[in-house]
Amino acid sequence: MSLDARIQQSVVVNLSNRPAPVWVGPFVIGVDPTTASPSINYATPRPGAPITAGDVADLVAAFRAADRTPRLEYVTGCAPSLEGLLRDAGFVVEARHTYLCCRPTTLRTPAVPDPYQLRTPDTDELLAALIGAQNAAFGAEPVASPADVARVRRLQAAGGVAVMAVTGDECAGGGQAVPPADGVSEVAGIAVCTPHRRRGLAGAITADVTARLFASGVDLAWLEASGEDSWRVYTRVGYERAGERLYMTMT
Incomplete structure (x- = not known):
């Protein structure tokens, strides 16, 4: 294939x-x-x-x-x-995105910058904090509904990955990966809140999510890049340009 x-x-x-x-x-x-x-x-x-x-x-x-x-x-x-x-x-074109792929042999894992730690959100409170931080980083309301929390819980239960970056009691960002299918999983939602950017945190989150996938038996991780900043983050941790995805919608 x-x-x-x-x-x-x-x-x-x-x-x-x-x-x-x-x-x-x-x-x-x-x-x-x-x-x-x-x-x-x-x-x-x-x-x-x-x-x-x-x-x-x-x-x-x-x-x-x-x-x-x-x-x-x-x-x-x-x-x-x-x-x-x-x-x-x-239908009209909403966006064209390049997708990038990473394999266990290409992954590079940078150190997590101080004073942050990466962890798995394992309570509803932590999941809500992760989702709220992701929403804020993407310009949406920094809130998480019970349905949002349940959605990520289903992702985790099915073998997906969720990772949050914390400093003290604050969630600074995070990322996820969908449950694998035939050794393939999509990494998505890599987000860092504005006050915590330009410190290498996005790369550390991306690499950590990807490493967890590979540890579970995944052999191909992929994600999308839509701007120069994200390109730099993803290629530095071992993702390589692979193909194109198209978004189309009917208004």
């Missing part, structure tokens, strides 16, 4: 493990009844599956039936004709 196909298949498995997945022809929609967020409720195609305009129309209808915004994320190399079909149906 090609690298693109492995990454794409891992997304298919991740979405199919959502609380209420919906299969529509070659697509799966990862529906989560606890939130309408398009960043959580989106679709992706099975790698290499043939796709028609009728399949896209059925997908849109399924999104409407689920009361969710039609949206997709996928590896472009696994469905080269899909972008045109989506544009014809009224």
